[in-house]
Amino acid sequence: MKAIVQDRYGGPETLALADVPRPEPAADEVLVEIAAASVNARDWHLMRGDPRIARLDRTHFGRHAPKARIRGTDFAGTVEAVGAEVSDLAAGDEVFGESDGAFAEYVCANRSAVAPKPSNLTFAQAAAVPLAGITALCALAPVRPGQRLLVIGASGGVGTFAVQIGVARGAHVTGVCSTRNVDLVRSLGADVVIDYTRDPVVGSFGVVVDLAGTRSLRTLRRLLAADGTLVLCGGGAPNGDRISVLGPIKLIAAGHILGRLIRQTVEIPTAHPDRAMLAELTELIESGQVRPAIDRTYALTDVPAAIDYMETAHPQAKLVIDLNI
Structure with missing residues (x-):
């Protein structure tokens, strides 16, 4: 073959x-x-x-x-x-x-x-x-109906699923992306779309899902409500032939430590292939809530x-x- x-x-x-x-x-x-x-x-x-x-x-x-x-x-x-x-x-x-x-x-x-x-x-x-959809399901596990959800990296493979799943779960969804992706993220159902190249990302959110991995923990914490949950799921960005030493692992390790020290919750989900989650995605897709x-x-x-x-x-x-x- x-x-x-x-x-x-x-x-x-x-x-x-x-x-x-x-x-x-x-x-x-x-x-x-x-x-x-x-x-x-x-x-x-x-x-x-x-x-x-x-x-x-x-x-x-x-x-x-x-x-x-x-x-x-x-x-x-x-x-x-x-x-x-x-x-x-x-x-x-x-x-x-x-x-x-x-x-x-x-x-x-x-x-x-x-x-x-x-x-x-x-x-x-x-x-x-499969991989992007399951990752999005894992990242959005803390989301509850009526919560304010911020998705950083909303136009990527995982982000496009996260926006739609957040909407399906009844959250008020704000997506963060660059200028050329604003229309896409809005078409997926986001209530608010922030073009980070033009406007600052501000607000107080019950759940912040960081799929970009480019912001500091201090910056991300400022976007959280006092009892909010920060989900670190960013994989870092390619840099050509230059290989990073730690990549997103540095931010994730710091998040693990920080989560033990503050009132806010820090979660680092791990997505694995799972037929039950594939079945859950199928239900969302066949019902028209996710595409x-x-x-x-x-x-x-x-x-x-x-x-x-x-x-x-x-x-x-x-x-x-x-x-x-």
């Missing part, structure tokens, strides 16, 4: 289209013929081995290259085969989910990370949902260009890899 592989850390130039063996599902896995995948910040972090301290985590990072040779995480497609322990999915089912190795014609994913595709989405749209926003679509051969665009152009929402073009 065709796949996008990587054998050393570096930029998009280290990614190549190659022929690799088609995987075989283990007992608890599902083999999926991929129709579409999508690009996430996770892809450039793994591609570059950024931040450098993350390479100490040998689950995903190796010393000189990522542990998984094939890049990509999100996918949507059709079940080709199932393992012996999988009884609730069958060949021909349309699914979406997460697994290492999604920039390929086939992928094996653990059953716990796969769910039936939302019926009102195309494969390309469904592929844009994936897509900036551009690329062919499998153009994955390096897609990741380069993510690193250099700060795209709106999601970039999709369509294996049918």
Whole structure:
């Protein structure tokens, strides 16, 4: 099968289209013929081995290259085969989910990370949902109806889901983005949109979700109500070939410490592939409350260009890899 592989850390130039063996599902896995995948910040972090301290985590990072040779995480497609322990999915089912190795014609994913595709989405749209949607659900766990919610980084992959989920939960949502993304964030249902290039971000919010990771804790705390909750979920920004040492881990570590010292709550959610959360997203999507926003679509051969665009152009929402073009 065709796949996008990587054998050393570096930029998009280290990614190549190659022929690799088609995987075989283990007992608890599902083999999926991929129709579409999508690009996430996770892809450039793994591609570059950024931040450098993350390479100490040998689950995903190796010393000189990522542990998984094939890049990509999100996918949507059709079940080709199932393992012996999988009884609730069958060949021909349309699914979406997460697994290492999604920039390929086939992928094996653990059953716990796969769910039936939302019926009102195309494969390309469904592929844009899993990682970003689950991250947004985790980040918005503290949100209650009527609360004032601030989403910093509202036009990104996670941010576009966070705005919509916040609205669906009855929050008063303020989104922060740059000038070219104001119309997009407003179209997603945000009650207020702040263009940070023109206006200061001010106010008192019950929940502040920081998806950018570029503001100090002091600045973020000033935006919180006295009993508010700060959610740190920013992944840092690409800086070309310059690899950061700590990246967002510095802010997150400081947030852990600060959360023990102040009345306000600091949360650092960890998102994992989860079919129950995929099912929750499906309910929101099929009810019309959430829809994936897509900036551009690329062919499998153009994955390096897609990741380069993510690193250099700060795209709106999601970039999709369509294996049918």
